[in-house]
Amino acid sequence: MRSTILYVMTVLIWGSTWLAIEFQLGVVAPEVSLVYRFSIAAFLMWGYCLWRKLPLKFSAKDHRFFVVLAVCNFGFNYLLLYWAQAYLTxxxxxxxxxxxxxxNIINNRLFFGKSIAPRMFVGAALGLAGIVALFWQDIRTFDLSSTAMLGLGLSLAGTMVASFGNMTSVRNSKNNVGVLQGNAWGMLYSAFFLAIYVVLNGGSFTFDFAAPYVLSLLYLSVFGTVLAFAFYFILIKDIGPELASYTVVLFPVVAVALSIWFEGFELQPSSMLGFILVLSGNVIVLTPFRKIKALLLPNKAVQPVV
Structure with missing residues (x-):
């Protein structure tokens, strides 16, 4: 039950951050907004950890992994994705x-030797096919001869960086590093390194006092960062990175729903097909084949399968 609740909350929060990010773009540079976001998040995380009197002293080796976590999950992966969006929708x-x-499935195998269940490939294929169907109108206009290829490369690079961050979280959990404490250090390091990046690139720490920017910044800091990352890393610890990361496939489903509600997005037949494929893939990834067979063929003996 706990994993189900955390799973749903992670999908809803991170799915809604796509809409919130729209209000962050324009006046303030993305890297500066990220400094603000992770500074607020680090302040809240540290305050909570100190209030709960959670241990915050760790070895030098652990701090090296906190830095990796900061770079991969709380900072530069976001920059790569923001840059990519200059070339892609x-x-x-x-x-x-x-x-x-x-x-995540591949890296979990490479770094931790965990076997890959066949259903993961089936579910992932359906999920990704669903994403393609959801945004088929955008894919049709994709021009291989344009700078969009650069955007795609940046997107995939940012995604790989985020996957390394997920593996770092797995390592931390295996070494008895609390999720909250690890996130507190990671967010603090992230804000620090992003601030250095802004200074070295001659940026300025401007701020937009308009309500949409301030409210979206607070939402992204508190819900999109503090709560969602805590939920997600607890999921990684409880059900593994390959299952937890399937929340990423569902993010666009929430984003489309919000777009329909707030922006008047019109649902096309391809979008409906996408929803069906994504949800079907989700069921397959989260449900072992033996349980599916037992559900479909309740009166027949089912041999154990992955």
């Missing part, structure tokens, strides 16, 4: 980022 960036599911 948000739909295309979402499709590329949904490859995190496959990357």
């Amino acid at each position: 948000s739909a295309m960036t979402s499709i590329a980022f949904s490859m995190l599911l496959i990357m």
Whole structure:
């Protein structure tokens, strides 16, 4: 039950951040907005950890992994994705980022030797096919001869960086590093490194006091960062990175629903097909084949399968 609740909350929160990010673009540079976002998140995480009197002292080796976590999950992966969106639509960036599911499965095998269940490939294939169907109108206009290829490369690079961050979280959990404490250090390091990046590139720490920017910044900091990352890393610890990362495939479903409600997005037949494929893939990834067979063939003996 806990994993189900965390799973749903992660999907809803991160799916809605696509809409919130729209209000962050324009006046303030993306890297500066990220400094603000992770500074607020780090302040909240540290305050909570100190209030709960959680241990925050770790070895130098652990701190090296906190730095990796900061770079991969709380900072520069976001920069790569923001840069990619200069060449791609948000739909295309979402499709590329949904490859995190496959990357996590492969990296979990490479770094931790965990076997890959056949159903993972079937479910992932359906999920990715669903993403393609959801945004088919955008894919039709994709021009291989344009700079969109650069955008795709940046998107995939940002996704791979995020996958390495997921593997770092797995390592931290295996070494008894609490999710909250690891996130607190990771967010603090992220804000610090992003601020250095802004300074070295001659950027300025401007701010937009308009309500949409401030409210979206607070939402992204508190819900999109503090709560969602905590939920997600607990999921990684409980059900593994390959299952937890399937939330990424569902993000566009939430994003489309919000777009229909707030922006008047018209649902096309290809979008309906996408919803069906994504949800079907989700069921397959999360349900072992033996349980599916037992459900479909309740009166027949079912041999154990992955």
